Amino acid sequence: MKSIRDDHEVARDLATEAGQLLMRLRARHGFAEPDVLRTLGDRTSHEFLFSALGRLRPSDAVLSEEGADDPARLRSRRVWIIDPLDGTREFAEPGRTDWAVHVALWENGELAAGAVALPAQGSTLSTVDPPWLPEERPAGQRLRITVSRTRPPAFVQRMATRLGAELVPMGSAGAKICSVLLGMADIYVHAGGQYEWDSAAPVAVARAAGLHASRIDGTELCYNEADPLLPDILVCRPELSGMLLASIRDGADLDSAGPHAGG
Template structure:
């Protein structure tokens, strides 16, 4: 893991530049407060995709593969290749996390990039171009927002936490802690997690069916900022499985994680 951490630190400046270029490409089609100028169609299952998603995905695949040819690839907008299973190095990418927000003119979307080593994130970037904000981390080196160190909330009072997430999950927590705060919805899962990492919100809840590309880059940022991403059994999310789908997840300061899970799962 030490060699992988060293590799990720060497790669980080170039990956950061690539993420910013990808964000600039996405901004060409983005209209704040208005519908995107990009063409839109539906994928199998009915979720929307735009020509911006495809353009950014293509750009990232070319540039990141050139940067680290040995790495396999997993992306929301690329046909899956089973040869990634068992590979030491894997890029995991969501070219536009929060596509519905993007196409409607909301600023809460992001470009999410992770590098896995032996199925564990060792580098993560979540870039929010419309907010001019870039979050990043590598294993053992801390987490940063626009170059400044970030840290999860220091609160110890679960009952007064601000909690971002789907209403049914927040309601479950509110049964035990009715005074919790409910900030505005954060549609990008990657952004929801990194806002916990920077302490902008105390807790983030994620409903079942998140995919590797939604969470992997943000996961290491949260971890390096003193937080944890886990399922409702307290286990870290596994990555690079044949089915990259996850159950319900909790993003929280490490000191609060067990209490949050207990509160959500208690009858």
């Protein structure tokens, strides 16, 4: 591995390399046994990222979806929050590109760096060079809300009806937030339950690019908490945030769904 100068580059390079590993694993194993491929993908990417961070940042703690939660992270000043394979369902389906690798750094109470690799799309979005957001949405364009392709929350469907918005089904949470960053959607809203690793890296990149990111009641997204459950999230263009938070508040019989990974 080449010499890496700073935390932003660590996040970008490790997410990219883990994604390349997953692409090779996908090609080598094939899709005949999807459950086996999912398990291999989770484990292979986690082991690579955990080992690389241990070598490059030996004093830092790590919170990973696939690793045991070490309570020492709560006493650490710096914690890497990783999702080695976000969108395992899509990873194990031929032709799907909406899966990701997340690598983020939390430092002194804030997200300090992050990267989301989209390996099957051949790109990595990171805080090294955040995507450029157009200053304005095209006039008259219908709002687009990206939602889960398998379990879109009913409250989001009701919200779309009120706003006259189009729903854009997609796989992993990282891919959904990246779709807002890349202008393929305007809004990502979710309230079915998630964990910190589902959103830390994409939120770091989204904020660096100028997007709004919060809980659906407008409060701050907090990371490296004792309980990593982070039940809901809103990511959108900043000029839409006030209207969307009001719509969520006014609409608000949210689905009573329990926590699940992804979304």
